[in-house]
Amino acid sequence: MASFYGFLKRVYTATHPPTCELSTSSTPIKFGILGAANIAPTALIVPARSHPEVIIYAVAARSLDKAKTFSGKYGIEKVYGGPNAYQELLDDPEVEAVYNPLPNGLHYEWTMKALDAGKHVLLEKPSADTAAETREMFELAEKKGLVLLEAFHYRFHPAVQRAKAILDSGELGAIKSVEATLTVPRGILKDDDIRFDYSLGGGGLMDMGCYTINCLRYLTSSNPTSVLSATPDLVPSKTDSPSLVDAGTTATLAFPSDITGTLTCHLCKPPTLRVIPKLPKT
Numbered sequence: 001m002a003s004f005y006g007f008l009k010r011v012y013t014a015t016h017p018p019t020c021e022l023s024t025s026s027t028p029i030k031f032g033i034l035g036a037a038n039i040a041p042t043a044l045i046v047p048a049r050s051h052p053e054v055i056i057y058a059v060a061a062r063s064l065d066k067a068k069t070f071s072g073k074y075g076i077e078k079v080y081g082g083p084n085a086y087q088e089l090l091d092d093p094e095v096e097a098v099y100n101p102l103p104n105g106l107h108y109e110w111t112m113k114a115l116d117a118g119k120h121v122l123l124e125k126p127s128a129d130t131a132a133e134t135r136e137m138f139e140l141a142e143k144k145g146l147v148l149l150e151a152f153h154y155r156f157h158p159a160v161q162r163a164k165a166i167l168d169s170g171e172l173g174a175i176k177s178v179e180a181t182l183t184v185p186r187g188i189l190k191d192d193d194i195r196f197d198y199s200l201g202g203g204g205l206m207d208m209g210c211y212t213i214n215c216l217r218y219l220t221s222s223n224p225t226s227v228l229s230a231t232p233d234l235v236p237s238k239t240d241s242p243s244l245v246d247a248g249t250t251a252t253l254a255f256p257s258d259i260t261g262t263l264t265c266h267l268c269k270p271p272t273l274r275v276i277p278k279l280p281k282t
């Protein structure tokens with residue numbers, strides 16, 4: 001009972017973190033946000049309130065009204081709105097770091113522009129549509145001495161780090177197989193969500209699947225060598241052309257040392273009560 005109470009308390013504190021005074025001893029890093037995205041308050045604006053070393057200084061949105069409403073709601077000082085708003089934010093010399101929560105298909109373009117403008121970037125996952133684009137972004141950041149970080153928050157969770165430490169210690173013996181599952185229950189995402197739009201880098205594997213692939217690679221400390229099987233559940237097409245995006249995918253990948261990794265991801269999974277990790281079949 002005490003641990004359940006502790007769990008509720010941790011969830012509450014995570015969503016309602018304490019606020020703090022701005023640091024007087026150092027100058028906080030000024031962040032600008034590209035797009036008034038749904039995820040921005042949860043991922044950055046609210047958590048930043050308990051970090052005196054960071055200030056959310058500016059937001060840019062394609063509509064000035066939307067940008068103003070957003071900045072008013074979250075107390076953001078500087079507002080950019082209209083078709084050139086993103087570039088205007090990047091041109092603002094006060095902005096030192098940029099948060100890029102644009103649709104996946106725009107990550108590469110605006111991260112390259114932000115790096116070109118000399119800004120550090122916190123980039124939403126998945127970093128880009130292709131490995132080549134991702135490499136280019138990280139190479140540019142390195143060349144310019146800027147920080148570019150993909151927002152895989154799960155990598156900072158103590159539970160994941162503990163699981164990794166146990167596996168790395170060898171106390172369970174050699175890894176034989178790893179499973180990673182991440183799904184969104186049906187009915188949460190609307191049909192017009194960016195996640196279902198191929199032209200914006202949508203798809204279940206791109207959205208939830210990027211976590212599961214990342215997790216398999218992280219826990220096995222290796223990269224897959226081949227795809228043993230992959231079964232997409234395609235979003236029904238609204239036209240005569242075949243659907244280009246998956247709502248979800250299940251795949252098994254081969255890793256070095258005869259390890260297999262199985263991933264399951266889905267954006268509209270029928271409701272399930274399974275939230276507790278299950279033990280592997282022996």
Ligand SMILES: NC(=O)C1=CN([C@@H]2O[C@H](COP(=O)(O)OP(=O)(O)OC[C@H]3O[C@@H](n4cnc5c(N)ncnc54)[C@H](OP(=O)(O)O)[C@@H]3O)[C@@H](O)[C@H]2O)C=CC1
Binds near residue numbers: 036037101
């Ligand atoms: N790390 C995490 O836990 C999470 C990460 N994400 C990632 O964050 C990103 C954004 O997700 P989410 O906040 O849910 O998405 P939203 O649809 O809420 O936000 C996307 C933003 O992109 C801007 N945009 C620019 N061009 C377009 C376009 N052509 N069509 C649609 N939007 C456009 C919009 O900004 P404007 O205001 O200028 O109109 C909009 O606010 C995704 O990459 C997603 O994978 C999402 C949720 C959780």
Ligand SMILES: O=C1OC[C@@H](O)[C@H](O)[C@H]1O
Binds near residue numbers: 125184207208
């Ligand atoms: O963490 C997340 O949860 C819900 C997803 O759709 C989102 O894009 C993802 O990053």
